[in-house]
Amino acid sequence: MVKDLSVDLCGIRLKNPVVPASGTFGFGLELAGDMDLNVLGGISLKGTTREARYGNPTPRIAECEGGMINSVGLQNPGIDVLVGEKVPSLRKVYDGCIIANISGFSLDEYKECCAKADACEGIDIIEVNISCPNVHNGGMAFGTSAASAAEVTAAVKAVCRKPVFLKLSPNVTDIVSIARACEDAGADGLTLVNTFLGMRIDIVRRKPVIANKMGGFSGRAIFPIALRMVYQVAHACKIPVMGCGGVATARDVVEMIMAGATAVQVGAENLRNPFACPEIAAALPALMDELNINALKDIIGTV
Amino acid sequence: MNKSLYTIAENSLIATKTYKMVLEGNGVEGGEFVDIGIPGYFLRRPLSVCDCEEGRLTLVYKVVGEGTKVLSEMAVGGKLEVLTGLGRGFDPEACRERALLVGGGLGVPPLLLLAKRLKAQGKHVTAVLGFNKADEIILADEFRAVSDEVLISTVDGSVGEKGFVTDAIVAGKPAYDYFYTCGPMVMMKVVCNALEGPGEASLEERMGCGAGFCYGCSIQTKNGPRRVCKDGPVFKKEELIW
Structure with a gap:
């Protein structure tokens, strides 16, 4: 029997639930020569701000057991280049769901960038990053209290017609209260989780490995924690969730969907295996057969 | 890829x-x-x-x-x-007739493939290889087989010129129209600042994906941010900010 891998995010059909997570797949174009992007359900583009940013000093990467720390610091060419060049170029080679990931340092910046993304024809979903651990006075600061998360959500929703997903930080006491605040403020969906604030020390140099001292920890090691948060949030909210955090295999994807995710983002795994997403998408039908699943839609949040 | x-x-x-x-x-x-x-x-x-x-x-x-x-x-x-x-490698075409290859420690190996390519194009190759001490010397015979001239320096003076690659260059005065360097960043900085004329350097940076899409290894250049893994690791001397 032909397996139905498609899922529906706020009325947008994804051919499968596999979506490379923001920051782990560039603007899609970087990999267009190496694989057929059209096997991907969606692509979440690299986090974008109003102005171009170089990001943090190097080293930006530190290896860990079962994962890695990154402190890229939102290097990006700015929103005008995103909507004027990156998205139109990607649209020429990719027919799936394009998700713009927007970051900011003020409410005004979030609003201005989201409005521009909303006006860009090629973009299907706007993912608002209120959880970047690698920039000061912005990013995660908005995502660590229910009040400020709701404030960003309402401000962005007021200028967008396209579905708006809020990307949540796991570095909080109660992620469910923040998720609910976003939902109450009008969010169309939620992406969770972003990276966990982490650190490594080079014991020979007696200095932090990362130039910015701390960074976001992600990779296979965080999967159980991310899954737990997805489960809690998906069962507390009605809006769809994109599950993210440590996903590395087709089995992980099914697990995330059973926990309540409608789509599943793959992040750090792309950095160790650039072909992770197409491989996971290709492995899903056989796994569904093994588990007697005919349509992935049927198992969303069934646990 | x-x-x-x-x-x-x-x-x-x-x-x-x-x-x-x-x-x-x-x-x-x-x-x-x-x-x-x-x-x-x-x-x-x-x-x-x-x-x-x-x-x-x-x-x-x-x-x-x-x-x-x-x-x-x-x-x-x-x-x-x-x-x-x-990655984008060394450009053998950039050299007209005489190439100077300057390698330090573990920066020496990629220069061997370059030396072979330069020789295949009929160009004159001088290799200057620097190491800390005798028991760290690598690929000297392989370079002699594909180069016109090989100069070696060791910091402790146990083999060749005592000191750094730049000391061997000052002593040997090799003629060149283009240089290529790979080695520790501090060595390449000195080489790029000290050597006259155009050249290129192969940089090192801690990488994430290695294929240009995570932006973990970006550096600032005179032409804006560049990814060491994808836009480099080899960059023209004129682009680099040390």
Whole structure:
């Protein structure tokens, strides 16, 4: 029997639930020569701000057991280049769901960038990053209290017609209260989780490995924690969730969907295996057969 | 870029903590480095290509941490998953007639492939190779086989000119119209500042994906931000900000 891998995010059909997570797949174009992007359900583009940013000093990467720390610091060419060049170029080679990931340092910046993304024809979903651990006075600061998360959500929703997903930080006491605040403020969906604030020390140099001292920890090691948060949030909210955090295999994807995710983002795994997403998408039908699943839609949040 | 399995055909100690590994497989040719998956470690290890012909890749690496230690303990016949065809390498065409290759320590191996390519184009090659001491010298005979002139420097003076590569260059006064350098960042900075004329340097940076999409290894250049793994690792001297 032909397996139905498609899922529906706020009325947008994804051919499968596999979506490379923001920051782990560039603007899609970087990999267009190496694989057929059209096997991907969606692509979440690299986090974008109003102005171009170089990001943090190097080293930006530190290896860990079962994962890695990154402190890229939102290097990006700015929103005008995103909507004027990156998205139109990607649209020429990719027919799936394009998700713009927007970051900011003020409410005004979030609003201005989201409005521009909303006006860009090629973009299907706007993912608002209120959880970047690698920039000061912005990013995660908005995502660590229910009040400020709701404030960003309402401000962005007021200028967008396209579905708006809020990307949540796991570095909080109660992620469910923040998720609910976003939902109450009008969010169309939620992406969770972003990276966990982490650190490594080079014991020979007696200095932090990362130039910015701390960074976001992600990779296979965080999967159980991310899954737990997805489960809690998906069962507390009605809006769809994109599950993210440590996903590395087709089995992980099914697990995330059973926990309540409608789509599943793959992040750090792309950095160790650039072909992770197409491989996971290709492995899903056989796994569904093994588990007697005919349509992935049927198992969303069934646990 | 291509991901494929390679078989270890050789993995032998050639100098202090330094190994030569020969891999056999069918990845793509070209590119300046490969990214090797090491069992038990999350990120791959980028290693520059020292030689490459008909499905055989020669890599020279030093044990600097746990990952490279595991690599050094792998037996002949073992399999490694390798990303091949990564990075923009040296441009042999940039040299008109006489090339000066300046390598330091583990920066020496990728210059060997360049030396072969330059010779194949009929160009004159002078290689200046710098090491800390005699038991760290690598590939000297291989360079002599493909170069017109090889100058060696050691910091302790145990072999060749005592001091750094720049001391060997001052002493040997090689004629060149273009230089190529790879080695520790501090060495390349001195080389780029000291040597007259155009040249290029192969940079080193801690990498994430190795293929240009994570932006983990970005550097600032005179032409804006560049990714060491994709836009480089080789950059023109004029672009670099030291």
